[in-house]
Amino acid sequence: MMSQISNALSDFFFEYETPRQVLVRNRRVGVVCRLIQLGVLAYIIGWVFIYEKGYQSTDTAVSSVFTKMKGVGYTNIEGRERVWDVADYVFPPQGDSSFVVMTNYIITEGQKMGKCPELQGKHNCSSHADCEGGSFKRTGHGQMTGVCLNATKTCEVLAWCPVEDDVKIPDPPMLMSAVNYTLFIKNSVTFPLFGVSRSNLVENIDNAYISKCLYDPTDAPLCPIFRLGDIVKLSGFKFETIARVGGAIGIVVDWTCNLDVDVKHCIPKYTFHGLYGNAAETDQARASVGYNFRYAKHYLEDKEQKRTLLKVFGIRFDIIVQSLARKFDIIPTLTAIGSGVGIFGVATVVCDLVLLYLLPKREFYKNMKFKYTDSHVQDPDSEACSTETEVCKVRDLYISITLKPICLVFRTADVLFICYSCRSDVGATF
Known part of the structure; x- marks a missing residue:
């Protein structure tokens, strides 16, 4: 139990995993990738750093x-x-x-x-009935007294006069x-x-x-x-x-x-x-x-x-x-750079979509990008190979060979050499 825990900790602290990359020689995809990266670079330098001053912190007065x-x-x-x-x-x-x-x-x-x-036009009247005593009009100057003045034909008001x-x-x-x-x-x-x-x-x-x-x-x-x-x-x-x-x-x-x-x-x-x-x-x-x-x-x-x-x-x-x-500040500067680096991933996503779904050879590119495995459990003595560098496990012996497409396997039990092609239709034993 302690050995397993020790091995797990050792694997965690002293191993580094990196994603597998496929180099695709395709002019159209390469041009698309570089154009997107150029656009992202122009955005980071031109907009974020030069125009928006992303390397500076701000303050209002x-x-x-x-x-x-x-x-x-x-x-x-x-x-x-x-x-x-x-x-x-x-x-x-x-x-x-x-x-x-x-x-x-x-x-x-x-x-x-x-x-x-x-005033004329404010409280015009023809009789006392038109001037309701004690009431006001919004545009008037005072309180109506209930009297209609014949001389002006307007209501009399209690106000600052004239x-x-x-x-x-x-x-x-x-x-x-x-x-x-x-x-x-x-x-x-x-x-x-x-x-x-x-x-x-x-x-x-x-x-x-x-x-x-x-x-x-x-x-x-x-x-x-x-x-x-x-x-x-x-x-x-x-x-x-x-x-x-x-x-x-x-x-x-x-x-x-x-x-x-x-x-x-x-x-x-x-x-x-x-x-x-x-x-x-x-x-x-x-x-x-x-x-x-x-x-x-x-x-x-x-x-x-x-x-x-x-x-x-x-x-x-x-x-x-x-x-x-x-004013310059290291924190917004690093933030702007980090966000810019993250945006570069847009080029990878777009190019992957082009490769896997748009190009005529999309099935070939899909096989190169992804490795498919069967769900059944393999025999411990069986060997698995790929078209690239493979590691073949035979009991406690690990051999890494970069021959393509041949994987060389040693069986230690009966000292038998097996040369097996990575293609399923080719194989030889001697």
């Missing part, structure tokens, strides 16, 4: 953004001059990564709480001067996996440079100061169109960095996209084009509460930071 607007606007409405500064036209004023710059507005001044007629008339949007926009406003973006990113921190105020960008630079995709691609007119133009829109009814523009700060080279080459790239529609479409082609909201300033006049209501049309800016850093 933790980012922070703050902004600052500068510029002054001027309006003159019916002889009433007004200067608009940053505190008036930026919402919210905290310098967030998402904010609105007012470019047009409708102002309703001196509103106070009371009863007044609704009600806002926003039917006619000013054209041209009231604050066309916004085209020359400037936006300063300060952005910092950190790649925690690699311990790298960067800012869009990269090397050679100091106070002297910032005080005079203006972003240009060709001449000044790293300047963090942007003119609003240039942003709108680079996003594909006309400033006059988007300023009238408002819109939304995304400013993308792209940090795609290869940290295998000097970190100073890790710099941002800025792109601009219109977010509310297609620049080629007209206002009639889409529903609810533009961006607007209402903003009220409350005050007391003769101890009576009043307010100034503004319907603000503006450009909403969303600053979007996207990041991806790469």
Whole structure:
């Protein structure tokens, strides 16, 4: 028992098994095999390593953004001059990564709480029965009192009076001067996996440079100061169109960095996209084009509460930071190589299918590739041979002979030599 266990362990630790291979000289199969292997090699080198950078590990950044607007606007409405500064036209004023710059507005001044007629087209009526007291309409300005006013043929409402008339949007926009406003973006990113921190105020960008630079995709691609007119133009829109009814523009700060080279080459790239529609479409082609909201300033006049209501049309800016850093790592490199080597097996599978099922000599190739055995138990003294190198066992004697197709056998009991052909129809004994 111990001897059997010892032999089993010895066979397990000190023997190596390798699959039998058949060399097939066939031009078509050889060409197919090499083409598949060439394609796999091109995929591994071209796609996995060069394009996808399969030899590098990746990380995304933790980012922070703050902004600052500068510029002054001027309006003159019916002889009433007004200067608009940053505190008036930026919402919210905290310098967030998402904010609105007012470019047009409708102002309703001196509103106070009371009863007044609704606008034409909102609550039209012909009798008091058409104005249900205490009810509201979604598009109305207040609560109906149940009275139909003959002068306007509209329902009377309890609301901030006079009600806002926003039917006619000013054209041209009231604050066309916004085209020359400037936006300063300060952005910092950190790649925690690699311990790298960067800012869009990269090397050679100091106070002297910032005080005079203006972003240009060709001449000044790293300047963090942007003119609003240039942003709108680079996003594909006309400033006059988007300023009238408002819109939304995304400013993308792209940090795609290869940290295998000097970190100073890790710099941002800025792109601009219109977010509310297609620049080629007209206002009639889409529903609810533009961006607007209402903003009220409350005050007391003769101890009576009043307010100034503004319907603000503006450009909403969303600053979007996207990041991806790469650096060499041995683990993804070995993983990519291992998967590539495994894909090479596709060539063997395809060629085997061609050999065994498509070629005219498929039965011959099948006999060469597979060795068939009978299920019955052979006599211990019987000899089995093949067309290649065979090992013939006669009791305790093993002889390995590479003669083809003859296998030479020694019988030790009666010292008889047997020359037996591996073909079943040929044999001789002497």
